[in-house]
Amino acid sequence: MAGSTFGERLKMTTFGESHGLEVGVIVDGVTPGVELDEAYIQVQMDRRRPGQSSVTTPRKEYDKIRIVSGIFEGRTTGTPLCIILNNTDMKPSAYDDIKSLYRPGHADYTYDQKYGIRDYRGSGRASGRETAARVAAGAVARKLLEKRNVSVLAYTKEIGGIRCETFDPDTIERNAVRACDPVAAERMIKHIEELALEGDSCGGIVECRISGVAAGLGEPVFDKLDAELAKAMLSIGAIKGIEFGTGFQAATMRGSEHNDEMGADGFKTNHAGGIIGGISTGADIVFRVVVKPTSSISKPQMTVDVEGNEKPITTIGRHDPSICPRVVPVIEAMVCMVIEDHYKRQAALLD
Amino acid sequence: MAGSTFGERLKMTTFGESHGLEVGVIVDGVTPGVELDEAYIQVQMDRRRPGQSSVTTPRKEYDKIRIVSGIFEGRTTGTPLCIILNNTDMKPSAYDDIKSLYRPGHADYTYDQKYGIRDYRGSGRASGRETAARVAAGAVARKLLEKRNVSVLAYTKEIGGIRCETFDPDTIERNAVRACDPVAAERMIKHIEELALEGDSCGGIVECRISGVAAGLGEPVFDKLDAELAKAMLSIGAIKGIEFGTGFQAATMRGSEHNDEMGADGFKTNHAGGIIGGISTGADIVFRVVVKPTSSISKPQMTVDVEGNEKPITTIGRHDPSICPRVVPVIEAMVCMVIEDHYKRQAALLD
C-alpha cells in the first residue's frame, strides 16, 4: 500500500486535497444487505464539518455527501461504496502569499522533502479536510457495528489545561467543545475565544470509550487491537500520543496495583483499558490521545522559504483554535473502522 | 494477514511459543549482497536474553541463533532469511498448577476467549519470548540501516517513579536497567531488588531516539511514520502508550509554543519529535513509551478459574520485576524494521 488505504477486511481508501475538486473514500468489504442511506452518513459529516459553532473555523463546507456506488434499493450490495464530497468553499488564492514559505508545525516542508512537489493550497493532502472522507467511511462501519451493539464515544477531556472533572455523556454533543463536563466546557470555550483574539491556539486531550466489544478481538502478535487503534489514532495529523487504560500512570504503579483481578462478575478493575495481550477483554476499551495545538496561528513566527532564507510568517486563513471538538468524530470514525474490521477478521479465523 | 507478519517491503513473520521447541522469524525483502553473519545478530540477542543481570529473570536461554536460509558465502541473497532459536530451558511443568486459572494481567483469559484453546505453558504465544524473534529480525534491519547512517537508541527513562535527570548515552549499556543516568540507575536497581523480595513488580518509561533519518520518510495518510511506529510499539505486550516529541505535554501548550520554527540551520526546536504530517523532518525522531509493571508477581491475587469460580492465585515462575531493561532491545528492533521499511517504500515511490 502507498498509505491511503486502511483496514484488512473492511477497508477504506481516501483521496482528495483540501482545495481540489472533490474529496472522497472507497469502502470495500462492507457486509451486503444492510440498510444504509446518505442521511445516516450525513449525521456524522455534520458533526465534523466546519462552521458548526463559534469555536470552529468559519470555512463553509456543507459537506453534503453523495453515495456513488455500492448501494442498491437502499441496501449495501457488498461491493465498494464510494462516497464523495464536493469542495464548495475553496479560496486557494488565500494561500498565494505563502506558497514559497514553510509554515511552522505544518507538513509543508516534509511534503516538499518527500515528493519534491507540493500542493500548497490549504495543505493539500495533509489538510484535515482529508478526514472528512474518513468520517464518511466510519459512518458505514458504525452502521455495521449497530447489529453488534457496539458503541463508540469520544469526547474532549482537557483543553488548554482545563480538565473535565465529571463525566456526563449527555452533555457532550450539547457543548461546542464536545467536553464531558458542562462546567469545564464553559471554561474551555471562554479560553478558546480568548486565544482566538490573540491569534493563538491550544492543545488538548480526547478520551474514547468503546462499549460492547466482545472478548477475543485482536490479532496477536503484530496486529494487536491496541496496536491497530494506536496506528489509527496517530494517522490523524494532530494526534501526537495515545495511552490505554491507566496509560502513562502505569509507569509509577506496581504489578499488584495494575493487574486487573477477576471475579465471578468479570474484571474488578480496568487498568488495562479493555485490552490484554492485544486482545479485547470484554470490558470497555478506554484510551486517551493528545491533540497538539493547531499549527495555523496568526501570531508572527519565524520560518524559511523554499530557498532556505529566514522569513517571518503570519498564517492567515480560517482555522480552529482547538482541534479537539472536530477531531472527536474523526476519532470515532477510525475506531469504528478498526473494531468492525477485527470482528470480520475474527469471523475468518473461526470459520 | 493473520497478525504474525509485520512490514511491507521489509517484512518479518514470527513463530513459536514460550515453551515450544523453537522460536524464530522469517525476514523477507532483505537487500541482497549485504555482509551478515550470526555473530552480528547474536550481539542483539544477548542484549535481550534472560539472566543477563541481577534484575532479570534467571531463566537460562542462551538464545543462540542459527541462520537457516538467505545467506550465501557470508552475504544476503535477497531471499528470505530464516533465523531460529531453540528453547533450551523449558519447564512447562511449572505451569501445571495454573493451567485452569487465568493469571491477572496476563493474556490467559483473552486467548481463551479468542481461540477457545490455550497453550498455558508460560503464556505460549503471548509470552515475551516471541520478542526474541523480533530482535533477530531487527538486527538484520539494523545492518541495512548502517549504510544509511541511521542509529537507533532506546533507554530506560523512568522506573517505579525514579526518573533519569541526566542523559549519558555511554552509561546505558553499562547499568543493569539500561538507564541513561547512572545515578538514577543505581536507585532503580535498588528499587527493583526490593520489589523482587516483596514479590511485586513496577512499571516504567523507555525513550527512543532515532538519529540520521533523512527528511521525507513516511506514507500519508494512514501509513504515517509515527502511526507505524506507534503500531510497532503497541504490538509489544507490555507497552500501553506512546508519545512523540513533547507528547502529552502538548495538551497544555499553545500553538505559538509548540510549533517548531525553522531557521537557516533547520528546525530551532523539536517539539514535534522529528515527524510532521506523518513524515520525517530530518530532526531526531524522539518518542517515549510506558511499560506496564510485570504481570507475573508472586503476591497473592484473586482471579477465576476456567469455569468462572473465584480463586486465589500466586504466580510462580521466573520473571523480571521490571520489563524496561529487556524491552529496550525489542523496541530498537521494531524501530529498525519500521525505518528500513520506510526507506524502501520511499525508494519505490520515487523510482
Add this chain to the structure above:
Amino acid sequence: MAGSTFGERLKMTTFGESHGLEVGVIVDGVTPGVELDEAYIQVQMDRRRPGQSSVTTPRKEYDKIRIVSGIFEGRTTGTPLCIILNNTDMKPSAYDDIKSLYRPGHADYTYDQKYGIRDYRGSGRASGRETAARVAAGAVARKLLEKRNVSVLAYTKEIGGIRCETFDPDTIERNAVRACDPVAAERMIKHIEELALEGDSCGGIVECRISGVAAGLGEPVFDKLDAELAKAMLSIGAIKGIEFGTGFQAATMRGSEHNDEMGADGFKTNHAGGIIGGISTGADIVFRVVVKPTSSISKPQMTVDVEGNEKPITTIGRHDPSICPRVVPVIEAMVCMVIEDHYKRQAALLD
C-alpha cells in the same frame, strides 16, 4: 483486501456499477512530479469505449474522465489520483424483465449466491463497465513506463476460429477488431457481423507483447512476474486462460527443444516468453489469453428464475458479439499496472 484493490507499490482501487451514477478509480503510489493531464488518459479511454465501431455495442458512453485529485499544476503530486467517469447512457429499465432471471454465462447467479443481493441493472459490479476504471489507471502506469522505455502492445490473434497469419503492428489500431493481420481482420469483421444477425457471439484469443522490460523484475516465489500477470488477466471477466511463450504447446516439447539457449547476444529463442523462474529475462514478455464468447446473446436459452423455476430467456440490451477488440486496451492497462509496480518493488529491494 476485499477484492477491489490491485497492486502493491502502485495500487488501484476501483468502484462503480454498470448503471450507477459514476465509475472510477483511485491510483496510489504514483511517482511525484510527472507531467500528466486528462487528455493523455482520454486516449486510452477512447480505445475502450463503446460505440467506437460497427462491431461494438452501440451503448453511448463518451467515457469522458475527470481527474479529481493528485495533480497540481499539471504534474502528479505523489498523492492519490482519483479519476471518475459519469455513466451517461443508463437504461436500467431495459433490465427490468430479467431481474428475476439468471442469465446464462453471467454472474447473476453467483453474485446472488455470494451476496444475497444483486444489482441486476446491466450486471452491476460484474459488468465490463468496471474495466473502464482500470483503463484510466493503466494510462497512469503507462505514463510512468514511458521513462523506462517499456512498451505494451496487445492485439487480437484469433476470433471465431479465424487466425492472424501475419503480424503487422501498424494495422492493429486501424481495423475494428484490433487484429494484427489486416486480411484476417476483414474476415473476422464479416464473421462478427453475421453472428450479430443471428443474435450470437464468439470467442477469441488476444496476444500481448511487452518490450523493453529490464531483466530482473518479479518477486520469487509467490509473486512471480508471470503469476501476477496471470492474476491480472484472469481478473478480467471474459478471460478464461493464459499461456506464456510456447504455452500449452510446451506439453509436447522436449527439454532440449524448449530450453532457450543463450549466446553472446542474449537468448537465441524465447520459448519461455520472457520470464524464467518468475523473473524477467530481458527478452520480450509474450503471452496469450483466451476470451470467451460474449455471454449476452439474443438467441433464446434456458435458465432458472430466482425461485429455481426453469424459464426461457432472451438477453436484450446492447452488447459486443466479440469482446476481443475492446478487451485489448483493458489487457494493456492491467499489464502496465503490473510492470510499473514490479519496477517499484525492485527499487525497494535494491535500495
Add this chain to the structure above:
Amino acid sequence: MAGSTFGERLKMTTFGESHGLEVGVIVDGVTPGVELDEAYIQVQMDRRRPGQSSVTTPRKEYDKIRIVSGIFEGRTTGTPLCIILNNTDMKPSAYDDIKSLYRPGHADYTYDQKYGIRDYRGSGRASGRETAARVAAGAVARKLLEKRNVSVLAYTKEIGGIRCETFDPDTIERNAVRACDPVAAERMIKHIEELALEGDSCGGIVECRISGVAAGLGEPVFDKLDAELAKAMLSIGAIKGIEFGTGFQAATMRGSEHNDEMGADGFKTNHAGGIIGGISTGADIVFRVVVKPTSSISKPQMTVDVEGNEKPITTIGRHDPSICPRVVPVIEAMVCMVIEDHYKRQAALLD
C-alpha cells in the same frame, strides 16, 4: 510483501534454499481447535518427495517434517504453525562446475540479474525444493477443508504428447506418473524412461478438479477465484499456462454453445469450469495447467558464463524427466490454500 508470502486470511510464508540447512513454512490464520499431527502432513510430503518411483529423481530426501509451533495437545492453537524439513542429501559440490554458467531454462541468469548474487547450489531458492514447504502448508489447509467436504484432486492428463483417454480416479495414485488413465500411464512411463536414457525431458498437462466448493466464493473484481488460482498455479516454476473449463477451446465456440444453461437441478453444462464472474458456481471447479519439460537435461546445450562468453553445458545432477507426477501434490497444496482462504474471506464479508 516481498514475494514469499501467499494468502490473506490463511497465509503461508516459505523459506529455504535447495541446498541450505532447512526448508520450511509458517502457516498463519489456521482455525484453532482442529486436530492435526505430523503424520497427516507427512502423507502429502511423501507424495511429493524425490525417489518415490522409477520416474523421479533418485535424490533421497525423506522429507520428514517437524511441527515446531502452533500445536498444543494435538490441536491447532490458532497461532502460527511452523513446519520444517531438514535437507539431508545435499551434494552442493555437484554444482561446483556450473557455478559460473547459466543453465538454459533455469533461473540462474534471471536471479543474477535481479539480485546481483546467486546461490548456485541446486538453484538455491528457485529450486523445486521450495515447493516441499508449500505441500506442508497445503496439508494444513486440506485438513481445514475436510470439515467443508471439499476435495481437491489433481492428476496427469498428458505427458510427451500421450493423452489420457479415460478418467479413473482410483488409478491416479497407483501409477508412477499419477495419470488418470492406466493404459496411457503405462505408455507415459515407457516414454519417460526412454527420454531419461537420451538425457532429455518432456512437458505435460495436469488437470485439477475441485469438488464440493459452495457457490459464492471469490472476491470481485481483482481477487476473483480463478484469478487467484491462476496466480497460485503460475507461481509454480514449471507451469507456463492455465485454462478453466473449456479453456482455449472457447476461442472457437459461440456464446450459444459456451453459456452454461441452468435447470431446476443446477447447471446443465460446465464450460465455465465452475467459476463465473470470478465467483464459484457450486459446480466442480476444473482447470488444466501446462508443465514445461524439465530444464535440467544431460544433453549438451549452448549457454554463456557469467562473463558473457559462449560455452557448452551439460547439466549433471539428479532430475525428473517429467515434472508432472511430483507437481500434482504441489498443485493440490496451492489449491487447498486458495480455497480455504476464500472460505475465510467469505465468512469475514458476511459476518
